[in-house]
Amino acid sequence: MxxxxxxxxxxxxxxxxxxxxxxxxxxxxxxxxxxxxxxxxxxxxxxxxxxxxxxxxxxxxxxxxxxxxxxxxxxxxxxxxxxxxxxxxxxxxxxxxxxxxxxxxxxxxxxxxxxxxxxxxxxxxxxxxxxxxxxxxxxxxxxxxxxTDELKRRLELDKGIYSFEGETVDIDLELATESAVMRGFLSANIPNRSADDFLRMELLVRRGLPKVATVLLFTDLPQAALPDRSSVKLARYRTSGAAHRDALVGAAETIEGPLYDLIHSAVDKTKKLVEAHQVQGEVGLELAKYPHETLHEIITNSIIHRDYSLPDHVHIRVFDNRIEVESPGRLAGQVTVENILDTRAIRNGQINRLINKFPDPPNKDMGEGLNTAVEAMRGVRLKDPFFKEMENSFLVTIPHESLATAQEMILEYLTANDTITNKQARKLYPVPTQHRMRAIIQKMVEQNLLEPVEGTQRGGTKYRKP
Known part of the structure; x- marks a missing residue:
């Protein structure tokens, strides 16, 4: 051009x-x-x-x-x-x-x-x-x-300009100030403060009423006040196809509790549900091998960053060949499916910051959650999760599909590139040392799948298809 x-x-x-x-x-x-x-x-x-x-x-x-x-x-x-x-x-x-x-x-x-x-x-x-x-x-x-004002507010919520976490809820403030979760939180944070002082300092109360963020984080059962938008629905489908009632194994489980407990409970229950059933592998049914880090990070993101203005719950669906995690709300700010691993936007700033103050916070690596999830999948040789923005929700699919072998990935790379080096091959297929990759490449040379390019040894030998 x-x-x-x-x-x-x-x-x-x-x-x-x-x-x-x-x-x-x-x-x-x-x-x-x-x-x-x-x-x-x-x-x-x-x-x-x-x-x-x-x-x-x-x-x-x-x-x-x-x-x-x-x-x-x-x-x-x-x-x-x-x-x-x-x-x-x-x-x-x-x-x-x-x-x-x-x-x-x-x-x-x-x-x-x-x-x-x-x-x-x-x-x-x-x-x-x-x-x-x-x-x-x-x-x-x-x-x-x-x-209309309603459409403009919906657009503000979708883009993360305005967050529903700042709305007030018409319940007694004592449900937050006298809760077990608040007592545990305050005792773990220094300096220790009274619940009233803490809520005022963090601007979690307006005109004597707790905000949505307050209810979700610091009441023992937020679902009593926000019954249509604060739970997690966990379901198992005996199929590799679409979710339908005939494939549902038992009733979907409703998981409740304050956000900190909700995240840990949702991760634990999902792992147990996965481990209790086999998944479809390359040669038939086999035990699932979803990494804990992947489940933890994706479920954590779905609960912390969802749009709480929408009357729906986070849905976790376990299939024979994948797990789907669907959270209400579209991607906030400038985040798109294409740049999601490189761009950050926080819809619920107070929730995101305050849950990080709990002991062993679920979002301890803030800003790196989805990258951690992807790397964990690659670490056990499974394909990356993939992302899709729906009409009013965001869907993450965690496939139980093995990555290609090193040889397959090298040959695929060479369909679009003339040569490949040991370093480039290790980026495609991470191995512990360059010597391990050298052995893989040498075997491919012996099998006449690759040949070294003459005169390239000094800066790192290049290989090409014969």
Missing amino acids: LAASFGGAGTSSMQTIAITGAQARQLLGQHEGHFLDFKAKEIAPAKLTRSISAFANAEGGDIYIGISENNGSFAWNGFNDAEDANPFIHTFEKLFPVGDEFLYEFLSCPEMQGLVLHVAAKKSVRIILASDGFPYLRRNAQKIKID
Whole structure:
């Protein structure tokens, strides 16, 4: 690809990316959806700000301007030059300035007419307004206007701008100040304080009423006050397919208690349920080998970071070939399925911070939980957990599937790369020492699966397929 800067007002810092005819046809062959939109250059720039707002307020997406639709197919019909796109650029930059969240560039193709303006919007941590003063939200191929207080509050909750943990609950404050969990917590924290002093200091009370965070953390049975959103449902399904009633083994168990106890109890009960049943392996039913760290970190995250404004519980489903952990609420802030291992956003700040003050806190490695879960799976040669954002929930699936062998991973790597080194192979398939990997590679050489590349010994021998 070639890149060149464009001059002119509004386009001086923009680039054009030259693509091939095959790449242009591949782009035009895509379908519009939750992450993609095509727009003709004749559209009013102000109207298009609604689409950019909708993408930024959801999971992000791409808009290509200069692509027209005719009878369900798309055609390249770009701007004559960069100057023709200035009305769009001027309108967009006022509302969506170039930076971490928005990118603008032109696409050119020698086989196509004119320039296509590509707008890339990332998921924003804040609410993004269109030119009419309203935010919009992308859902599939539609954009929803957020024009009521109820819809705006729902968007704030989804993005983690506002947390339900700060709402008050109409119960007696003594249920928190005189609870067993509060006594144990205060005795373990120095300096020791009275329950009333602690709650006032931590801003856990408003107008004499405890907040949701207070009830969840410091009452002995939060489910009495918040019965529709504070339990964990644990179920076993005798199937490798979808969850359905006929495959349910017994009744689903309801797990209750303050959050600290709830997390530990949910992890322990899930492990016992898994160990009491076999799972589907490569050669039939076998004992499950899910790492404790994986179950602990994923269940902890599902309880601490869920959206407590939604009237639903955390659901843990144990299948013959996997475990599913589904927590109410979409991913907060700028977190997406793609960047979840590298990006942090905290929906329930008070819960997250205060539960870390309990003895042996469940979130002791704050910010590293999911990475720990993934590494633990790799440590026992199981495939990584995978993540999916649902309409109103977040689903983590922990598969009971073995990773490929070292030989298979090396050969797969070489389908996309010319050579591989011992160090690169150890990143794909961690082993205790480089000598262990050297033995694996040497055996592959003897089997005529690999050959060393001449002249590469000094900086680390490179290997390739014969």
